[in-house]
Amino acid sequence: MGIQGHSGESIRQTCEWIWSGQLGEVREVDAWCSLSYYPWGHTWWSSQWSERPKEAMPVPAGLNWDTWIGPAPMRPYHRAYHPSTWRCWWDFGCGMMGDRGVHTLDSVVTALKLSAPSSIDATCCGSTREVHPLAAVVTFQFPARGSLPPVKLSWYEGMQPPRPVDLEDGASLPAEGGAIFHGTKRTLVTGVTGMDLPQLIPAARRKGTKPPAPTLPRVQGSHELDWVRACKSGTRAGADFAFVGPLTEICLLGNIAKRVETRILWDAEKLEITNLPDANKYIRTAYRNGWSL
Secondary structure, three states, X not given: OOOHHHHOHHHHHHHHHHHXXXXXXXXXXXXXXXXXXXXXXXXXXXXXXXXXXXOOOOOOOOOOHHHHHOOOOOOOOOOOOOOOHHHHEOOOOOHHHXXXXXXXXXXXXXXXXXXXOOEEEEEEEOOOOOEOOOEEEEEEEEOXXXXXXXXXXXXXXXXXXXXXXXXXXXXOOOOOEEEXXXXXXXXXXXXXXXXXXXXXXOHHXXXXXXXXXXXXXXXXXXXXXXXXXXXXXXXXXXXXXXXXXXHHHHHHHHHHHHHHOOOEEEEOOOOEEOOOXXXXXXXXXXXXXXXXX
């Protein structure tokens, strides 16, 4: 998976801060991406198209519309879907949860050694049966893992989380997004990009606090070269399927919770929602004729 930050310095320092015990127990995390569009103009959501447009547009030259639609239900070409704005449609994209959630939650899942959540619930603004919401709060509950305590993870998209009480006046959270690890001893904030190094808050906490010694191996070269190295050597890549499969599962469960806007209970062994049987229709996609596997 292209979660480039997984091979970077930031995620390793985040793990070392938490695993060294300097934060105490981490039972609560706030993570977010407050963008509603990419800075270079690719919109995530397009509220003017909250439903499928009834009119059709000419298919752009060189575009095979049937192939582009793939297994999704067929509809006439329209600018509402392509280019770029496909992300906001349930039929084509995973919205902010699937696109930026995997990047931001990477450090959370890795550092706290999270597996599948036991429950997920969501509150949304501006969602329809066709498009992702304009903003949402998704809350995951993870059970205890060995000696690690249960964790409540709150994901905020299209907005920032509540301002941490220990963030000093005049200071701001990372602009695009990040994660706040609320420890019983200290609070740690990290950005979404994988390049912003984690920081203790408030700033006064950093004075006289020695960062933990590096204990994790560092990736030499890029995230892509780590994958190439794994292919050539037969060793595991840093972000192999055993890791990114469960990470993707967490994000997709967040999207299901957004679609039903209520709490769902998840049985990871059976891949089944146990308290709301009708929601299980979202677990597997019905392919249109000619595209089934």
